[in-house]
Amino acid sequence: MNYFTRALMGASALSLLATGAMAEKITIATVNNGDMVRMQKLTDDFTAKNPGIELEWVTLEENILRQRVTTDIATKGGQYDVMTIGTYEVPIWAKQDWLVSLNDLPASYDMDDLLPAIRGGLTVGGELYAAPFYGESSMVMYRKDLMEKAGLEMPDAPTWDFIGKAARAMTDKDNEIYGVCLRGKAGWGENMALLTATANSFGAKWFDMDWKPQFDGDAWKNTLNFYIDLMNDAGPPGASSNGFNENLSLFQSGKCGMWIDATVAASFVTNPKDSQVADKVGFALAPDNGLGKRGNWLWAWSLAIPAGTQKQDAAKKFVEWATSKEYLALVAENEGWANVPPGTRTSLYENPEYAKIPFAKMTLDSINSADPNNPTVDPVPYVGVQFVAIPEFQGIATSVGQQFSAALAGTVSVDDALASAQSLTEREMKRAGYIK
């Protein structure tokens, strides 16, 4: 075995020597979202500016990507030189010293230009550990024509009551118009992102200051009852398997009156090439309940460099390029300002060209109104709006999401779903040692 290992290592060392003379190849793991796919197409600009660096793309669906990169970084597999990760992973991974600090990016990168809320989420102990590629919050996207038909007017900052009323008024099931489309597919980044953010505006929270789960309180019960009643009255069929992409499809094909989801969707639903309702979409802030918190989240897909990579310099050059002001200008030049990756730089929102985009201001306002450090009405021991930045969260929240998804499908009652959520969260938190 040992001999075998050594022989193989020798062989790979030889092959390293052989390739050393050639261009340096960096492997980038990324998620299959529209903005990333666009970046892939613009690769030539980078390779022209950086001869000697070749880019190798691994594009995967979000969940598979997360599973692949986490396995790789935790076992130090070293398969990737740049990884696309989110605001959830950054603080956890940085604490394990798995990421390379990006504080030494050149001054021309203008780090102070990054939106403070986004930058804050990617900084640990004063060091920036990932560069934001695009940032998002959530907001209401609605059909102006259907709203008018229902005889209502969408305020800039609606309440949940108004959303409920409007959704029911807009619904016309015979013609396949559903008042509101919301995520229902189980997953911590799917239905639980929406429900956790929504719960914040209902005064609910995941844990109290002693890390005791709070699903047995009234606040969660109100949240879930409101959500399920609303979806039963005004949601599309099959909502329990709809995630971001499924809802985007529905909205683009004109089947949703309102859709509360990621701000990045705004550029997709207003793009006449893909959307049948491109010219009829209006925007509003995510709803609230008058408790001081809105139901909007904060997320940034960001590029990070794993600490184990041999090609740190090349990787840094790439990260700098992909998240720079110049990259935004490059996309604008090729695809128009509406398709620029949003939500990362102040200068973008100060650009008069970009201000003309109908959703620019609403996106910025939404991002600015999210506060990951004080996400809930009551104080909590954790950071994160639609997540709790502890390693155990994704597993727990996915299981809880399964319960809530079942409640939406009608296979279990709201009370049972909450009771299971409470007991399974408690079980996991005990196992992880948060609760003694």
Added chain:
Amino acid sequence: MARSISRRRQIVVTLLAWAIGLAIFFPILWTILTSFKTEAEAIASPPSLFMFDWTLENYGEVQERSNYFRHFSNSVIISLGSTLLGLLIAIPAAWSMAFVPAKRTKDILMWMLSTKMLPPVGVLIPIYLLFRDTGLLDTRTGLVIVLTLVNLPIIIWMLFTYFREIPGEILEASRMDGAQLWDEIIYVLTPMAIPGIASTLLLNVILAWNEAFWTLNLTAAKAAPLTAFIASYSSPEGLFYAKLSAASTMAIAPILILGWFSQKQLVRGLTFGAVK
């Protein structure tokens, strides 16, 4: 009289068989058709079967986004490589079990099959760590090794059941002539075993081509086969039925065509000893 009854019966049976055959095939046909539609037409209600504006733009877009040919050639190398390596190990083993049976032969065979019951997820982390230490992550060699081992029991079993059908007298006769072991294998056995070997090869190429757990989890870029290619389309944003269909068609077309062309060979040996 009897003739006309059997004729009428043949018509009914033919119609029934065709209807069922088309129904079973329909999901694939529908996918292929949808891949030539625009996204709007792909979800149009009521959907149209053939009457739409045929377009190739989905294929263009899929190709622009991902390097199909690299994934394709990885798939070919990995599935063929693992199958050939598997055959190399399995033919002697199956031969010896079929013609020189020992008391434990059956137990060994069943034990081999039982190794296939190990759920892959349960051993992913150990394998991942081993691969990391041996530099096999994201290499075609690594995948060839794993897929060979994963499919070896099936290969051995299939060959064993096929070899067993070969009458022992022929071997006896050749032994009487003083043929050596290797001569026996090469000149007597192999020609008779070719159909069985061919269908084992085909079945295992199919199994390896479609294997989606190890191929996805042990590769990144260089060795990623078509299963990884399809993983980047499993939920792309927006209207995506047509693009998904195009990617799906590209992923399954090679093996589908291979399967159809070699149908006879595949079927001939695909008995697993079921025929007595």
Added chain:
Amino acid sequence: MATTHSRVAARFMLSPAVLLLLAWMIVPLSMTIYFSFLRYNLLNPAIDAWAGWSNYEYFLTDPAFFAALTNTLLLVGGVLLITIIGGTLLALLLDQPIWGQGIVRILVLAPFFVMPTVSALVWKNMFMNPVNGLFAHAAKALGLQPFDFLAHAPLFSIILIVAWQWLPFAALILLTALQSMDQEQMDASEMDGAGPFSRFFYLVLPHLSRAITVVVLIQTIFLLSIFAEILVTTNGGPGYASTNITYLVYAQSLLQFDVGGGSAGGIIAVILANIVAIFLMRMIGKNLEA
């Protein structure tokens, strides 16, 4: 009969396969057993203390465990039932003289070549989707409310998808067996006035029993570890409605990144698979006696 010489040679020829499979089984398995006694979470590598049996206890007391166990059995049983009954009927049909038999056989065989991921994606989106899927279109055309397959009958939907993939395999093996039947015997019994049903139950079915055994054995091996179809369509939900043991192990090891718990789950899955295997071998071992 066989000479000592050939027996030694046979051992020699068998050993590479046996040794390789032994290594393939023992190395990962012993690592997994070792991990299953550790507190080892990939996201928290600092902690790796001896955990005793706690990982096993934790996995077995998981509220999802029992559901997963039943779902696994239902999934395997359901698919076997559909593919064997459907496969037998299909084989009987294809055994008749029909025009264009070759083409029909090609059509029937096709699903077997399709990647599990692709077939799950296609069924989920293009057929079972309650808004844009073809079944929904059909239901609406008939004036019915579209049925939400994956939400209201998740396990059944998955059984359907998997059965579609395995039906050709079963039909094919059964067809080959059918074609090897003694035609004279059939004709004779027809002369004796035996109806098609009694001929089927007294002649055909006994003849097929061996082939059915083979189909059960091979399919069970693959069906016990069904995973991709669940991951793509339902993610094991809603609730635990479509979680099987393999998926549960996956959730533990690759969603929680809890290697300790996941390894314990993996070992439990191996033990369960072996119990099934022993039953299977007992039941059908006789049938396979040469």
